[in-house]
Structure formats: C-alpha cells, structure tokens
Amino acid sequence: MKSKVYEGMLLVLFLLTTALAACTDDEPKDRVKEIRMNVLPETGIMYPLFDDKQEYPIECLLVKTDDNPNQIEQLGMNRIEGFTYERGHEYYLSVKRTILANPPADGYNRTYKLIRILQDRLVAEPSTKVDNDIKSEADIKYNDLCPFTKYSISTKYLVNADGAIFYADGRKLPSYKSARIWLDNILDKADTNWNKFQSIPYQAYYSFVVTPFADQLRLVYNDSDGPMFKDVVPEEEFSKIKSMQPGESVRYSLVLANIHKKGLQKLEFAVEKQ
Structure with missing residues (x-):
C-alpha cells in the first residue's frame, strides 16, 4: 500500500515538474538577431514617445535594414549603442537588434547595439560656396x-x-x-x-x-x-x-x-x- 502511495506521489511530482517546465518554456523571450543597417547621410525629424500633439520635434537618424530594405525608418540619434553618427557620412553597419519580450511601459520595444562598422563613406562636405547669382x-x-x-x-x-x-x-x-x-x-x-x-x-x-x-x-x-x-x-x-x-x-x-x-x-x- 505504501509503495502505491509513494508511486502516486512520484507521479504527481513528475506531472508538476513537467507542467512548470512547460510554463517556463512558454514564457516570451527576447528575440536577438544580427542585422545589416544602412544609415543615410541626411537626418530627419521625429517626436518623442507620448508626444501625441507633436510639440517637441527632435533630430533623428534615417535608416534602412536588410530585412525591410524598402522602408526608411526613423531612429533616435543615440539609439544604436556604441555608434556615433557624423554628418555627411553614410554608414553600413552590423548591428545586434533585440526585440524585447517585455518592453518597459515608457520605452521602446527594441534595442540596437553596434557590432562593427562595415562601411563609412563621406558623401559630401557641406558646401559653403555662395552661388554666383547671390552677390548681396x-x-x-x-x-x-x-x-x-x-x-x-x-x-x-x-x-x-x-x-x-x-x-x-x-x-x-x-x-x-x-x-x-x-x-x-x-x-x-x-x-x-x-x-x-x-x-x-x-x-x-x-x-x-x-x-x-x-x-x-x-x-x-x-x-x-x-x-x-x-x-x-x-x-x-x-x-x-x-x-x-x-x-x-x-x-x-x-x-x-x-x-x-x-x-x-x-x-x-x-x-x-x-
């Protein structure tokens, strides 16, 4: 009789352990991927999160990613950890993108970290030449x-x-x-x-x-x-x-x-x- 009770307890423990493991496996996880990103030489204008009335415009990067090459996306100037943007340059980057399973309520749902700069190309120095038709x-x-x-x-x-x-x-x-x-x-x-x-x-x-x-x-x-x-x-x-x-x-x-x-x-x- 004790043997059967003991076996029953082991079965219950096994089922509980399996259920807990299943729950753990089902919890959402961050999705991490290395992507290629093109940073355009010109910047754009974006608005902070929760600025519904668009009262506080800020300068931002304009980027394209290899998994969405036809879409220009806006990205904050400091959103790519380890990367410093210089005006007039076009960059091709290798970036670690993390899509957060549980993003903060007051933040973004993804983060970016520079792996390496694959290409840094000077597109054009800002031209300070006055046009010939502007004399005064x-x-x-x-x-x-x-x-x-x-x-x-x-x-x-x-x-x-x-x-x-x-x-x-x-x-x-x-x-x-x-x-x-x-x-x-x-x-x-x-x-x-x-x-x-x-x-x-x-x-x-x-x-x-x-x-x-x-x-x-x-x-x-x-x-x-x-x-x-x-x-x-x-x-x-x-x-x-x-x-x-x-x-x-x-x-x-x-x-x-x-x-x-x-x-x-x-x-x-x-x-x-x-």
Whole structure:
C-alpha cells in the first residue's frame, strides 16, 4: 500500500515538474538577431514617445535594414549603442537588434547595439560656396512662408584685448576657436505652422554672413546648434575688433538658410570692444 502511495506521489511530482517546465518554456523571450543597417547621410525629424500633439520635434537618424530594405525608418540619434553618427557620412553597419519580450511601459520595444562598422563613406562636405547669382543680401531668395520668427541668438558679444569673448551679461564663452553662436528655437507652439516649420525645408543648415568689413557675403555651415564664432567672424576681422577702442562696436547680420540655401530668417548681433 505504501509503495502505491509513494508511486502516486512520484507521479504527481513528475506531472508538476513537467507542467512548470512547460510554463517556463512558454514564457516570451527576447528575440536577438544580427542585422545589416544602412544609415543615410541626411537626418530627419521625429517626436518623442507620448508626444501625441507633436510639440517637441527632435533630430533623428534615417535608416534602412536588410530585412525591410524598402522602408526608411526613423531612429533616435543615440539609439544604436556604441555608434556615433557624423554628418555627411553614410554608414553600413552590423548591428545586434533585440526585440524585447517585455518592453518597459515608457520605452521602446527594441534595442540596437553596434557590432562593427562595415562601411563609412563621406558623401559630401557641406558646401559653403555662395552661388554666383547671390552677390548681396538682396539676392537671397527666401523659402515660402519666410521670413518667420523661429530662431534667436545673443544680440551682443564683448571682446577684450586678449581675445576673450563674453555675453553681454558677463558670462564667458569658450575660446575663440571653440565658441559658438547658439541658435535657440523660440517658435510659438501655438503657431498654426508649427509642424511644418519643424520639417527639413525650415531647418537652419546655413548662415549667410553680412559683415561690416567686406561687401561680399560669406556662407557658413551651422551644424545642429548654430555656426561657430570663428566661421562668422574670421581671424582677420577678429583681430580688427580686438584693436578697436573700448566701447566701439560693429554689427553683423546672419541670414539663416535651409539645406537648399534659401533664406529663412534674418538675425543681427553686435560685437563690442571691452
């Protein structure tokens, strides 16, 4: 009798163990796959998760994957772990893609990690050549709905005899070679054209520089945050400013332009000898 009870207990234990193993095997698991990914040389605009009203546009990568080659996908600039994107470059990557079985409620359902860069190709340096038909500010053609009020900059910079650069409130900028003229997006979100003004044709890729020291326009590349100070005020002009008398100032104008070099908005600032 005891033998039969013991055998029955073993059978029950076996069935419970088998059931637990089956449950464990049935639990969803992350799906990991090595894929090939093409990162395009131009960027796009996307919106954060839960930004249903599309009020906070951010720059993003444009990519194609080998398992979906006809579809261009948007990917956050820092979504590929171990990969740093450089403008004007086209990349072909080997990437580990993990599709999460249990993604966080406030996050993405997949992650990417760089395995290796298979190809890094410089497509084109940003061209800062002024078209022959643009000889003065009056010749700059504006994009439709422009000029508008989207960007702002500091309206005054102070320079001392040693070449140190300060904002009007006394805050010091980095060195001449590292200082930047920051472009701040101040566009009112209530603007009826808010979404349109965040698209590529309304992004300030370039600045036409109207300088007090020359009749010709210069074209400089803005990068994602604004032009470098040294590009807007080259060394020859910076030397002249450093030699001015204290209190003297000169005025510069920046005509912001899109990727097609069509005008968007005009901004002005002064540089004063401290």
